[in-house]
Amino acid sequence: MTSSGVPILTIDGPSGSGKGTISRAVAQKLGWHYLDSGALYRAVGVAAGWDDTDFSDHAALMRLAFNTRIEFSADGGSEPRVLVDGVDATDELRTETAGAAASAIAAIPEVRAALFEKQRSFLRAPGLVADGRDMGTVVFPEAAYKVFLTASAEERAERRYKQLKDKGLEVTIDGLLREIQARDARDAQRAVAPLKPAPDAILVDTTGVPIEGVVERVLALIPSVPG
Numbered sequence: 001m002t003s004s005g006v007p008i009l010t011i012d013g014p015s016g017s018g019k020g021t022i023s024r025a026v027a028q029k030l031g032w033h034y035l036d037s038g039a040l041y042r043a044v045g046v047a048a049g050w051d052d053t054d055f056s057d058h059a060a061l062m063r064l065a066f067n068t069r070i071e072f073s074a075d076g077g078s079e080p081r082v083l084v085d086g087v088d089a090t091d092e093l094r095t096e097t098a099g100a101a102a103s104a105i106a107a108i109p110e111v112r113a114a115l116f117e118k119q120r121s122f123l124r125a126p127g128l129v130a131d132g133r134d135m136g137t138v139v140f141p142e143a144a145y146k147v148f149l150t151a152s153a154e155e156r157a158e159r160r161y162k163q164l165k166d167k168g169l170e171v172t173i174d175g176l177l178r179e180i181q182a183r184d185a186r187d188a189q190r191a192v193a194p195l196k197p198a199p200d201a202i203l204v205d206t207t208g209v210p211i212e213g214v215v216e217r218v219l220a221l222i223p224s225v226p227g
């Protein structure tokens with residue numbers, strides 16, 4: 001429980017750890033709201049691309065982070081559509097280009113500060129599942145339930161390969177593995193809010209574990225819900 005009385009479950013971890021799928025499934029089972037914080041960073045990265053904003057112009061990126069309207073069409077359940085300034089950008093947000101842009105702007109303290117309140121505003125009754133990199137460490141440190149998901153880089157590359165192949169994209173496992181390793185290093189080494197487990201987070205390794213197994217394990221942490 002938090003001072004607002006609304007329970008929070010944070011689910012942090014690197015890309016490809018299964019965070020999105022697991023967080024959405026858990027939020028749906030609990031009937032709680034869901035925050036996809038990565039989508040906010042992706043949306044600002046994409047909006048910067050639309051505007052031709054220079055990534056070295058931190059003041060302009062901060063203004064974009066404050067002013068870009070980011071709306072989710074559904075809360076929990078199936079994957080929601082994401083509207084960026086009224087435009088459906090769901091497919092563009094999922095691309096590797098958007099991921100790389102998000103990772104780059106996420107290293108800028110002004111951008112993180114600008115998105116802080118936006119993220120906090122998702123905290124509403126009956127509860128919140130917050131998915132990201134720094135949910136348990138920075139944005140919702142008061143959360144009663146914290147999970148840090150991991151999976152080997154090789155397995156994450158394979159998962160991503162299957163997803164992208166299903167969408168008909170031409171990618172190689174080796175290329176994806178290199179991208180994942182580069183992004184992990186950047187996210188873990190940045191000076192502000194680096195990717196690391198909160199001291200009170202429960203580590204869950206999803207390598208070789210089916211999604212349903214991880215969902216059960218996470219649900220078992222929440223007292224009033226049978227695991």
Ligand code: DC
Nearest residue numbers: 015037038041102103106132133134
């Ligand atoms: O979870 P994702 O792949 O959609 O996140 C995209 C990028 O955004 C990721 O490389 C790091 C950044 N990010 C972050 O720094 N903090 C968050 N809470 C969520 C995402």
